Amino acid sequence: MNVIECQNLDVRLGSCVILSQLNLQIKDNQFIGIFGPNGSGKTTFMKALLGIIPCAENKIKILGRSPNKARKQIGYIPQYREMESFQLTGKEFIATSIRGHKWGLPFLTKQDLYHIDAVLDHVHAKELAGVSLSEMSGGQRQRLLLAQALLGDPKLIIMDEPFSNLDPKWVKIILSLLKELQEQRGLTILLSTHDLNPLMKVMDQVICIGNQKAILGDVSQVMTSDVLTQLYGFPIDVVKTNQHLFVTTAC
Numbered sequence: 001m002n003v004i005e006c007q008n009l010d011v012r013l014g015s016c017v018i019l020s021q022l023n024l025q026i027k028d029n030q031f032i033g034i035f036g037p038n039g040s041g042k043t044t045f046m047k048a049l050l051g052i053i054p055c056a057e058n059k060i061k062i063l064g065r066s067p068n069k070a071r072k073q074i075g076y077i078p079q080y081r082e083m084e085s086f087q088l089t090g091k092e093f094i095a096t097s098i099r100g101h102k103w104g105l106p107f108l109t110k111q112d113l114y115h116i117d118a119v120l121d122h123v124h125a126k127e128l129a130g131v132s133l134s135e136m137s138g139g140q141r142q143r144l145l146l147a148q149a150l151l152g153d154p155k156l157i158i159m160d161e162p163f164s165n166l167d168p169k170w171v172k173i174i175l176s177l178l179k180e181l182q183e184q185r186g187l188t189i190l191l192s193t194h195d196l197n198p199l200m201k202v203m204d205q206v207i208c209i210g211n212q213k214a215i216l217g218d219v220s221q222v223m224t225s226d227v228l229t230q231l232y233g234f235p236i237d238v239v240k241t242n243q244h245l246f247v248t249t250a251c
């Protein structure tokens, strides 16, 4: 089953064309890294998939439906989110989005509490239920965001640079948690990053975005000097060692 289908998709912000004539299909149970230079359109692409940035009709299908109709099936973790100052416990933070469309702390039914407990359990973070956000580490907050994204049992998880504030230990913990969730639930995970190396063992394919284009494929097909030079618009070298990639300017 295709979780994401883009057909001749153009994505614009105001008068700027960010992506042009994009065609790709992503199936269920896929872990996809999204890579590209600053300002290439990674966040814009994700927002288009979510229906936050409107696109022409029928150019994007999520689980066979328009992005707006499929929104409940998508868990979204936006780029860096300021959480330190929230005077909430882990459980209360998740509760703020349990209704999906309302702000603030709702009255929680027994069923709500069951769902909150379940998503905390899925990310192995039950111990964070009563801990204040201000006392959590970045990695613990990231697990909480993931728990929140799992509310409603989504089929697609979209994460925008979730590792920008995490040290390598937490990156590894979150990645193995994501891989476990992908395998257990057949989830498709889209994760944007500036460093693909931590993802090398977990991702199935990569999307590289640049120069208004996006290319989807295996790492060996996409992460080459030729492809990246074309996408970046200037000479790029890709050096591969055992399980590591180094993307550098060629001059």
Ligand SMILES: Nc1ncnc2c1ncn2[C@@H]1O[C@H](COP(=O)(O)OP(=O)(O)OP(=O)(O)O)[C@@H](O)[C@H]1O
Pocket (backbone or CB within 6 Å): 013, 014, 015, 016, 018, 036, 037, 038, 039, 040, 041, 042, 043, 044, 045
């Ligand atoms: N409202 C807007 N109108 C026009 N262009 C915009 C607008 N907002 C952002 N842009 C431009 O759109 C492009 C894509 O931005 P986007 O945030 O999607 O890139 P990105 O790949 O996620 O970048 P980064 O890696 O720095 O997070 C950028 O060049 C940005 O300057």
